[in-house]
Amino acid sequence: MGKTGVAIIGCGAVFGIHADAVAKSGLAELIAVADINERTAEKAAARYNCDYYTDYREMLRDPSVQAVHICTPHYLHASMTIDALEAGKHVLTEKPVAISTREAVQMAEAAEACGKHLAVCFQNRFNPTSVKAREIIDSGLLGDIKGIRGIVTWHRDGDYYAESSWRGAKAKAGGGVLINQAIHTLDLMQWFGGEIESIRGHADTRCLRGIIEVDDTAEATIYFKNGARGIFYGTNCFTDNSPVLIDIHCEKGSLAIRDGELYMTRDGKRELLTCDQTATGEKAYWGLSHEKLINHFYECLLRGTADYISIADAAVSVGMIEGIYDSSVNGRDYIFGEQQILKSLTGQADSENIKPDI
Ligand SMILES: NC(=O)c1ccc[n+]([C@@H]2O[C@H](COP(=O)([O-])OP(=O)(O)OC[C@H]3O[C@@H](n4cnc5c(N)ncnc54)[C@H](O)[C@@H]3O)[C@@H](O)[C@H]2O)c1
Known part of the structure; x- marks a missing residue:
């Protein structure tokens, strides 16, 4: 079985950790990178000997790209993830999964509708x-x-x-x-x-x-x-x-x-x-655990299993943060039981709709 073709969106501070981990995994191969800043994209592509784009949507049209890492500012995680899923790609997004649990729900729904894997980078769980x-x-x-x-x-x-x-x-x-x-x-x-x-x-x-x-x-x-x-x-x-x-x-x-x-x-x-x-x-x-998490993600794609850090699991920390802000402003406890959004995500991690198609 060939290596999974990978693209990374965002070539800033954390980019090199992802690109190095992909190269070391032996299961995946960096095909292309995208950054809105052309010089940044060009430099990253030259360093890893791959293609570059300034418009990630154009990159998503490349059929050899099977999985996409999202390494961009937080507010872009949801829209870029959904675009990649709808283009038929699996996605590994950097933390936080999104800037709100509402966005996280939309991402989970897109992954389920598209039958693609969606994992989140909380590498410290691999320490x-x-x-x-x-x-x-x-x-x-x-x-x-x-x-x-x-x-x-x-x-x-x-x-x-x-x-x-x-x-x-x-x-x-x-x-x-x-x-x-x-x-x-x-x-x-x-x-x-x-x-x-x-x-x-x-x-x-x-x-x-x-x-x-x-x-x-x-x-x-x-x-x-x-x-x-x-x-x-x-x-x-x-x-x-x-x-x-x-x-x-x-x-x-x-x-x-x-x-x-x-x-x-x-x-x-x-x-x-x-x-x-x-x-x-x-x-x-x-x-040092990015390498382990990224390698594990590609093992999951090969096996067709979903035991990576799922969106439902990763969204809990976003819910905790929403709760801290809410109680900070309103001076009262924030009750998780009332947070139906998070509840609605439960169970999506092992969705039977996910296709082991790599
Ligand atoms: N897991 C970790 O330990 C860890 C560590 C550092 C950063 N991060 C996460 O990684 C993500 C990126 O953080 P960073 O510090 O590398 O940020 P950064 O600002 O250094 O890099 C972000 C890059 O995204 C690019 N970008 C912005 N808009 C874009 C667009 N529309 N299309 C393509 N590229 C675009 C920017 O030009 C920039 O090069 C954040 O979610 C951050 O929280 C995680």
Whole structure:
């Protein structure tokens, strides 16, 4: 069986991670790239020896392109995904799946109608520490979860927002630290903790007031249906990109992710269970798991299975963010049970309409 033909839309900061992962996978081949900025597209194509376009819709007409990665600003994820699905392509979109759960529903409906695979890039779920933590939770070794703590203290200054102006614009990014940086931690918290009953939080702009329209600091309390409680804090106002902290407190012990290492404490003893491979360089905080996630996506296409991170699953973090904004403005708990939009997505991941046609 030949390699899956891939195209990437958006050749900015995250592009190289996707293009390198496609090249390394051995299951896929980069055919073309598209960027609205011709020089950016041309440079990317020269680096990876592929075709380039400035109009992604034109690229979608190429029959050798079978799957498309969306690496563009958040507000474009939904429309580009739907265009690609309707052109008969499978899609892997960068996080967040969209800037609202309403858009996520439209994307899920398009994937179902077109019978194509649609996956979302939450690569941190592929970190060895995340995989092991989830395995231990599922095994029941530590009993039920009582609480989860997630803390993200990173540094993003005015230069970061000036580099790509969409990042600080509410209509284009959909939010700030919550939707762009801390969404990975919110996603892991719900992945570990289970279904959410309600959320209450606050979002604010502290250090970049007057520079960006979006939040740079936020906190929340998450009430899970199983009775567990989540405590979240995220900010882009720290002076450094410090490692994300996650604690999972269970009936018979606890798990802690610290500096890319997973520790379990049980009967008063603390042991190191596993660690993530360390990334180096400027973008080290993005981790190394894009490669694993992208390779897994192409394995799924070959097998015709849908055990990638589905839109229904990935939209939960977008719902959490909507909930934090809603409660921040209205001063009340945001009830997930009332959010029919998310409920309507449930079950679409394993749709029988998806065709294993690669
Ligand atoms: N998973 C992760 O850890 C991770 C890390 C970084 C970025 N991201 C995500 O990747 C996406 C892109 O982020 P980025 O930092 O690379 O952004 P960026 O601004 O650096 O790059 C975006 C690119 O999209 C191009 N673009 C804009 N409109 C376009 C259009 N209509 N057609 C074609 N190209 C268009 C821009 O010219 C730019 O080159 C975002 O969703 C972001 O959240 C994910």
